[in-house]
Structure formats: C-alpha cells, structure tokens
Amino acid sequence: xxxxxxxxxxQNVVVDLDAASKKRLFELVGKLFEASEGISASEVFDSLxxxxxxGSTALGYGIAIPHGRIKGLKDTACACxxxxxPIDFDAPDNLPVDLVFVLLAPATxxxxxxxxxxELAQMLSDAAFREKLRHAADATELYKLIQAWTP
Amino acid sequence: xxxLNQFVLAGAALLLVAILASALSYRIGMPLLLVFLxxxxxxxxxxxxxxxxxxAGIAYTVGSVALAVILLDGGLNTRAETFRVGLxxxxxxxxxxVLLTCLITGLFAAWLLDLExxxxxxxxxxxxxxxxxxxxxLLHAKGxxxxxxVSATLEIESGSNDPMAVFLTxxxxxLLLTGAKAPGWGSLLLFGQQMGLGLVAGVAGGRLLVWxxxxxxxxRGMYPMLVLAGGLALYGVTTVAGGSGFLAIYLAGxxxxxxxxxxxxxxxxxxxxxxxxxxxxxxxMLGLLATPSQLVAHAxxxxxxxxxxxxxxxxxxxxxxxxxxxxxxxxxxxxAWVGLRGxxxxxxxxxxxxxxxxxxxxxxxxxxxVVLISLTVQGWSIPPLxxxxxxxxxxxxxxxxxxxxxxxxxxGHVLLGYRLGPDSAAVGRAASELRLPGGARPVTVIRAGEAxxxxxxxxxxxxxxxYLLAREADxxxxxxxxxxxRAPPYLEKRQFYGDFVVLGEARMGELAGQYGLPxxxxxxxxxxxxxxxxxxxxxxxxxxxxxxxxxxxxxxEVKAGRITRVGLRIPTHLH
Numbered sequence: 243x244x245x246x247x248x249x250x251x252x253q254n255v256v257v258d259l260d261a262a263s264k265k266r267l268f269e270l271v272g273k274l275f276e277a278s279e280g281i282s283a284s285e286v287f288d289s290l291x292x293x294x295x296x297g298s299t300a301l302g303y304g305i306a307i308p309h310g311r312i313k314g315l316k317d318t319a320c321a322c323x324x325x326x327x328p329i330d331f332d333a334p335d336n337l338p339v340d341l342v343f344v345l346l347a348p349a350t351x352x353x354x355x356x357x358x359x360x361e362l363a364q365m366l367s368d369a370a371f372r373e374k375l376r377h378a379a380d381a382t383e384l385y386k387l388i389q390a391w392t393p
Numbered sequence: 394x395x396x397l398n399q400f401v402l403a404g405a406a407l408l409l410v411a412i413l414a415s416a417l418s419y420r421i422g423m424p425l426l427l428v429f430l431x432x433x434x435x436x437x438x439x440x441x442x443x444x445x446x447x448x449a450g451i452a453y454t455v456g457s458v459a460l461a462v463i464l465l466d467g468g469l470n471t472r473a474e475t476f477r478v479g480l481x482x483x484x485x486x487x488x489x490x491v492l493l494t495c496l497i498t499g500l501f502a503a504w505l506l507d508l509e510x511x512x513x514x515x516x517x518x519x520x521x522x523x524x525x526x527x528x529x530x531l532l533h534a535k536g537x538x539x540x541x542x543v544s545a546t547l548e549i550e551s552g553s554n555d556p557m558a559v560f561l562t563x564x565x566x567x568l569l570l571t572g573a574k575a576p577g578w579g580s581l582l583l584f585g586q587q588m589g590l591g592l593v594a595g596v597a598g599g600r601l602l603v604w605x606x607x608x609x610x611x612x613r614g615m616y617p618m619l620v621l622a623g624g625l626a627l628y629g630v631t632t633v634a635g636g637s638g639f640l641a642i643y644l645a646g647x648x649x650x651x652x653x654x655x656x657x658x659x660x661x662x663x664x665x666x667x668x669x670x671x672x673x674x675x676x677x678m679l680g681l682l683a684t685p686s687q688l689v690a691h692a693x694x695x696x697x698x699x700x701x702x703x704x705x706x707x708x709x710x711x712x713x714x715x716x717x718x719x720x721x722x723x724x725x726x727x728x729a730w731v732g733l734r735g736x737x738x739x740x741x742x743x744x745x746x747x748x749x750x751x752x753x754x755x756x757x758x759x760x761x762x763v764v765l766i767s768l769t770v771q772g773w774s775i776p777p778l779x780x781x782x783x784x785x786x787x788x789x790x791x792x793x794x795x796x797x798x799x800x801x802x803x804x805g806h807v808l809l810g811y812r813l814g815p816d817s818a819a820v821g822r823a824a825s826e827l828r829l830p831g832g833a834r835p836v837t838v839i840r841a842g843e844a845x846x847x848x849x850x851x852x853x854x855x856x857x858x859x860y861l862l863a864r865e866a867d868x869x870x871x872x873x874x875x876x877x878x879r880a881p882p883y884l885e886k887r888q889f890y891g892d893f894v895v896l897g898e899a900r901m902g903e904l905a906g907q908y909g910l911p912x913x914x915x916x917x918x919x920x921x922x923x924x925x926x927x928x929x930x931x932x933x934x935x936x937x938x939x940x941x942x943x944x945x946x947x948x949x950e951v952k953a954g955r956i957t958r959v960g961l962r963i964p965t966h967l968h
Binding site: 295301303304307335336338351360 | 816896
C-alpha cells in the first residue's frame, strides 16, 4: 500500500486530456476537484498557479507534480492526468510534460503532505513505471497501476 | 653517438613505462605522481635500473621549466568565475598561509635536528607551498567534482603559492650566505619586487598572447606552440628581471584562458597533454635524482617533520587564514588535508645545494621524504575524505564530444555529441520532438555505424550518438537533457538536490505557507536567495545546504554571485 492510492478517486484519473497550456490544464483540473471535493475551481487554479511562480513543479522526464494548499479542503486530494499532447512546463530538462499528478492539501496540512509529495516523486522517478503509466490503455488501468504501486 | 642513442632509448623507455604504469594507478587508486616518482626511483641508482643521475643543475633547470608548463596549463583551466568564490581565501592562503606553515614547520625542524633557526626555516620554506601539479591532478581526477568554494580555493592557492615559497627560500638563502641573523627591509623589498613584477608581467603577457593568437595567421598546430613559447619566454624574462616567473606564467595562463582567444579548445587540449608530459618528466627525474638508501639516515626525523606539517602546521595555518571567510568546518578540514607537497619542495631544496650552503643535502633529503609521505598518505586518502566530508557535488553534465567551429569566435557555435545512456530523457523520442534550448538543432544521429538524418532516425535508442549544432551558452541546458549521468547513487541529482526546484527570487513567506515551514521573524519579506545568503557561510556555491523545519534547501545554481535556483529536499530523502 502506498500513501497516494487512498487520495485518488477513480473519477480524478483522466487520460487524453486536451489542454494546450499549463493555464488551461489548471482550469480543467480545478473543475475536476470542484466536482469531486466540492471546492471552487478558481481557488484550485490560484493555488496551483501561485506555487508555479515559486518555481516549476516539473521534475523532468515529462513529469510534473503541481501542488498547493486549499483553505476549505477537508482531506488531501490527488488527481492524475495524462495529456493528449505534451505541454511546455518550464522543466529542468526542457522536455514538455505529458504526465501530471496534482496534489492538494488542506491549509492545516502537516508533514504528511511533504511525505506524500516525496513518495509521488519517488514513484515517478522509476522509468519503467513511467512507461507503464504512459502506455496504460485507459483511465481504469492507470488507476489500477497507481493503486498497485509499492514504494 | 652510440651513447646519445642509448640516452634516447632509456628516456623513451622510461616515459613509456611511466605512461603504462599510470593506467595501473586508475585500477588501484594510487596517486599518479607517486607512480611516476616510483618508476624514476626504480630506474635510479638504488633500483634495478641502476641509472646514476646526480646533476642538481640539470634537475633544477628541467624541473623549473616543467613546473612553468604545468602552471601555464593550470592557469588556462582556471575559470574566472571561480575567482569570485576562491580568489580572496586563496590569496591569503598563498601568502600568509605559506609563511605560517614555513615558520611552524621550520622552527620544529630546527629544534628536532638541532639546526640554526635560519637553516630550520629553510626546510620550512622549501616544503611551504602546496603543489599545483599534484592538486590539479587530484582535483581533476575522474569522478571527483567538489563544491566550487573548495576546489576554487585549492586550485588558485596551489597555482599561486609557489612564488611565496620561492621568495622565502631565496630570502633565507641570502640571509644564510651574507651571515645575517634576521630578515630586514631588503627581504621585504625583494618580496615586493617578486610579486609586483610577476603580477604585472603575467597580466600584460597574457593579454599580449591573446592579441598575438587572434591576429597572427598561423598553421593550426602552431597556436598551442605559440602559447607555450610565449609563456616560457614570459617566465624567463620575469625571472631574469628579478620577478616571480611562476606567478607570471600562471597569471598569463589565467588571462589567456578567460579572454576567449581563437582556437582556445585546441590550445587547452594540447597544453593538457604538455602538462602531463611535464609532470611525468619532472617526477621521473626527481625519482632518478633521489638516492633512497641515503634517505634512511634521517628518516625518523623527516617523518616527524612531515607529520607536524600535515597534522599541525598546515591545519593551523589554514584555520587562521580562513577565519575571516567563515568556511564551514568540513571545508576547512578538507583544505587543510589537501596540502599536497609535490615537485616544488624538491626543486627548491636544490637552491641551497647549488649555492653551496653547508648541510644543504639534509634539506634535500628531508624535503624528499616529506613529499613522499605527503603524496602517499594525503594523495591516497583525498577521494574518500571528500566523500566522507560530503563535499562532492553532482558532476556537471558535459557532452561526450565537442568540436569548436572555426567561426566560434564570431557566432559562438559548437558541435556537441552525446551518447545516449539508458536513463537519458531523450531515449524513445524522435530527435525532432526534443525541445532543445536556444537555437540548438540536431545534425545527425549515428546508430550502428550509420549516420542518419535526424528526421529519418525515428525514436532515439540507447547507445545512439546524437550530434547537435548549438551555441556554447546552451551547452549546460543541453547537458541536463542529453548527457549520461555517471554519478554514483548518492550524487544522483534527485537524491542530492531533491525533487523540486524553486527560484531564488521566491518569497520566503509564500514558501513557508506552502510547506509549513517555521520562519524566523523578519524573514517573511525576504527572497529565498537573500534568506540563504544570510545563513550560508561566505559566498554561496552549488551544494550548500540549509535545513528549515522539515525541508532542506540545496543551492543548485549561482549566477554572478546570486542564488538563482534552489533544490528542495523533502523528508523522504532526509534520514
């Protein structure tokens, strides 16, 4: 069991999302969380965007982990998005990003938030696992892969 | 005639053996210079070679020229940006540091060997400077990339402290020869003359060389030779005029290497080879010169002097010199330990011998022993010590091959080749898909001996060679994308810097809110760069770390003295 699995609802795993830019991606992700967690989409957008201003959350290898804190949020929530076409993310290796894990934490989040971020990064640092995520046939398979992953 | 031919044969055979033996040194980790010294000693009068070589005059001449060549190469490879972090501490170490080391070691030697104080100080003076050849060889050894503050300080120090040791030796020699008991104004004047002339000649000579190289139409292979001849001429002129030729040629190299001269890469490459040749030649010769059987007599005393030098004199001198620069203790320990002695002490100990000072052979024997101990003990232990003190940083991603275009001077274009490793982010993508920084563009992909057009090559494979035409300025960014990581796991970038990168201009207030960090009062309005600069010792360099709450900030990029990018390590990495 990993720390991430319980935070992801099946409906928050999306493949072939059509977003042409980081901004558009954050808007769509905001809507996703609005539906699943009942928080305002614009708040999600603002939170993620202000974090990006501190430095890109892209890790390289086409991966990004945008994250932020949301005041009204009860529990930490995660979404996984595979983009239809990779977008520019200002990554350290300049590669466009196609796999995005979004992590939202309540304003009062503790160290656990950092632990989860670390584990996400660890999961995505595994090249073989990244390829599996990229080649998953649909959202259900992607969801299963994340559930089955162990650190 | 027959005899001369045999000289050539013997010399060539020795050179060949030394070069072949150097391959062995990679295997067993034995310091290279020690290998050359050992080969020389084996070929010498006490070894199976049985060659008798005792001409101090020839040894001194060859040694000086070889040292000048090594210093020139060291200067050519000294990047001006390292001056920002290393120049001031290195300057203090190269002057006051050498003086302190000389005084402590010298007085101990005088007491131990029951010598006149001036004679004891002579021993201190000849072993006073660290060796540029040894330090450069060790610091540039494969797989050792140190924090810039440490490597810059050590390199600039070792390149520039020989003049001080030379000066001390000459000053003491004059005192001994004139029978004076203490240094007077004359010594100070001599110091000013040596350093002043060396400085002026070095900077002016370096500029003149750049001008010559850029304006003279020569055969391509002649440019490195022009630099060599010019450098040695500069060394000679300065020395004859009473200045420090070693300082002059080192500075000329620094000036030349940093003013973007034509054919710079070619010149540097040739000089790199020349420096190796000079090191091999010098250490072989010093090995021949030594008579190990005579060293035994003073071995216990020489060993004691070497130990005092390594464990007391140098550390104390380093500590005092670095006091104003607030170096972290780990870096001080390392700098103290990399007080490698090399050829210079032996060459300097020939001074009193050539001048006919009584007991001069004692100086030579002690110096030789100190060098031997230093190269063995310190040379062997430096890589593990660097790791233990956590002073290594991930090596900069460099291309596997680079070719300067003839028009580089005007256009800045180079041809870079990368062999794609299994973990390269480019593997599996078509060359045209890569978002290359700046105007870089793929030229060809070499796969299984075939040169393919980048569009025709399809997805890149592991083991492909990708050649790009790029501006030199984009080479670092290209490296991030393409270069193979050769680092051991603990230096792997993600492990070392953490997963996320934050900008130096990020506000501390926002960062703290984002990650729940305990901010000290007054830090909310600071940028991360300001916050870190205030808390890090001295000038910030990549690899500097600061822990705040449950995250650790690791400086990742510094531009013109300002922290621009910082790695963020989070608890999963902090054990």
